[in-house]
Amino acid sequence: MYIGRFAPSPTGLLHKGSLVAALGSYLRARQQQGQWLVRMEDLDPLREVAGAADDILQTLEAHALYWDGEVVYQSQRQxxxxxxxxxxxxxxxxxxxxxxxxxxxxxxxxxxxxxxxxxxxxxxxxxxxxxxxxxxxxxxxxxxxxxxxxxxxxxxxxxxxxxxxxxxxxxxxxxxLAVVVDDHLQGVTEVVRGEDLLDNTQRQNYLQRLLGYRQPDYCHLPMVKNPQGQKLSKQTHAPAVKRAAAAANLVEALELLRGSVVDEKITITELERLRQEPPEVILQWAVAHSASC
Ligand SMILES: [Zn+2]
Missing domain, CATH: 3.40.50.620 (HUPs)
Known part of the structure; x- marks a missing residue:
């Protein structure tokens, strides 16, 4: 069975770039009738923002991005x-x-x-x-x-x-090390995440080989950039996504995923129409229109 995951670090609130990663991995998993897990990468308490982990989960729920099973916290897996x-x-x-x-x-x-x-x-x-x-x-x-x-x-x-x-x-x-161990123990079959982690993959593959783990498939999503051309991240002060604007956020994220995880043939008109729909309906539509990347 397909098992995918979204693994945010609670060093800040969920921003547009991380929402795209969440939605991309969610769509891949749902399209394959697989499981979608959420893992909180809270390894480093010094970089953590108080309340961010709960806030991220609430934001996912507000976007109808419901995960399977319990959330795993790396801080509890020493x-x-x-x-x-x-x-x-x-x-x-x-x-x-x-x-x-x-x-x-x-x-x-x-x-x-x-x-x-x-x-x-x-x-x-x-x-x-x-x-x-x-x-x-x-x-x-x-x-x-x-x-x-x-x-x-x-x-x-x-x-x-x-x-x-x-x-x-x-x-x-x-x-x-933590990522490799968790992906293995959680049975993750495909890692879908932002392109910024592409050059980390060989280190992880190397550890997988040393530990005798199966290597998952990889799908690195194109980077979301701000108007200045910088990667959206906590470092570039990407604003947190607003839960009240869930439908608009999802539509915008789908637009950014068009041609990678989402079918490139979908039109702007179709996407615009979705803005009026609740998040659940948008996601259903998106799963039906996801591309087999
Ligand atoms: Zn040394």
């Missing part, structure tokens, strides 16, 4: 990530890193994906103390995956990124 880390430790694929950000800034080159870790601690065998970060060993064989919308993408992790962190020096698990 033991799952510990277990995965223990497996990686046992297989010798990870090591402790004592480097500081400041020290690395002087030594590491910058790549397209950020700082490239130069492998300083790789063969030192530092003890696995809580205050040290844990990195996973990478290699330079190209890792490739084919996205349903974005085609084939490859990365050579070692040169492009270096050994990357799976548990931070402050003790929190890194997003890359």
């Amino acid at each position: 033991s799952c990530y510990e277990a995965a880390l223990a497996e990686l430790l046992a297989s010798g694929q990870v090591y402790a890193c004592t480097c500081t950000r400041k020290g690395l800034r002087q030594q590491a080159a910058m790549g397209a994906l950020g700082m490239i870790y130069p492998g300083i601690c790789r063969d030192v065998q530092h003890p696995f103390l809580g205050r040290y970060a844990i990195r996973v060993r990478t290699h330079n064989m190209p890792l490739c995956f084919t996205d349903r919308l974005q085609g084939t993408h490859c990365q050579c992790l070692e040169t492009e990124l270096g050994d990357f962190i799976i548990r931070r020096s402050d003790g929190y698990f890194a997003y890359q």
Whole structure:
């Protein structure tokens, strides 16, 4: 069975960009008569905004985006990530890193994906103390995956990124590990999310291979931009979507998904007519007019 998910982080309220990701993943799941799960990616309490998690869920409900099963909170799943880390430790694929950000800034080159870790601690065998970060060993064989919308993408992790962190020096698990463990445990068969996460996929595929997990399919949705051409995000101060304007928000999101998850042949007139309908009716129409991306 198809299992999809929407996985927001409660670092702010739901904005237009995240609504598009929610709707895109919802439509894919409903079109396949599958399940649509919601997972709250609240790994880092320091970045969290109080009340945002509940607010996001209420906003989804106001748009008739009802999920299957219970919402999963990453903050409650430390033991799952510990277990995965223990497996990686046992297989010798990870090591402790004592480097500081400041020290690395002087030594590491910058790549397209950020700082490239130069492998300083790789063969030192530092003890696995809580205050040290844990990195996973990478290699330079190209890792490739084919996205349903974005085609084939490859990365050579070692040169492009270096050994990357799976548990931070402050003790929190890194997003890359948590996502892989949760998608596996929740049986997710396809990951539908924003294009901004496209270049994270190879790291996740790499961890999936090391942990012996099945690799899900991927469908990265085109980015939603503001009039200045910037990606809509908390960093660019994207405004929260208004629950009272649910129908208009859904119509706008459908317009942005036209040609990817939504049939490209639907017309503006058809979409405009939907503005008068309740969210449930809009979603029903959208499922019937979704494209098999
Ligand atoms: Zn190091």
